[in-house]
Amino acid sequence: EDKVVQSPLSLVVHEGDTVTLNCSYEVTNFRSLLWYKQEKKAPTFLFMLTSSGIEKKSGRLSSILDKKELSSILNITATQTGDSAIYLCAGPLGGYQKVTFGIGTKLQVIP
């Protein structure tokens, strides 16, 4: 059965800190791993990772996939209070396969 495990479950940091969120997976027929940010309504798509070792970057956020270790990390540098959210990892999404979401990491950034 497909499994996506995220750690830590919850994290509280001060503004300006750098955080690393972890996601490990056991997914049959791996195609991609995705990161989402959930604040209020629908999760907001952040990154889709398909190739190992290639970092994807968007502003202060970056993510990389390690297919050998079956894991991915999401880095947020110089955190801001607006980064407070639940960060979800999922794989794969779309196509004719089931999607498996991790339970998320709740990040709280305090001033």
Next chain:
Amino acid sequence: GAVVSQHPSWVICKSGTSVKIECRSLDFQATTMFWYRQFPKQSLMLMATSNEGSKATYEQGVEKDKFLINHASLTLSTLTVTSAHPEDSSFYICSAGTGGELGYTFGSGTRLTVV
């Protein structure tokens, strides 16, 4: 714990027919369930929020009469796509939770293809 089962995983139906998708919380009681639709570039759009025993709250632009949502019990919500058309073909995902610190758990999604 906190498992959400979505059924079916994949359905193909003829244009004009209706399709029902179920979302069940297996080991907890979900006071709130959300229904999402996936759009290109992996974005998820919230369609509606369903609270047990009351009418669902639909997001702007989502047709209530087309996407019927029923949340009759604390463990089951259903989304019925009525008179489906090819443009309704999409990936539909539910999430369920109690709204507390544990957040919400996602189902595994349903791929709907209307031919």
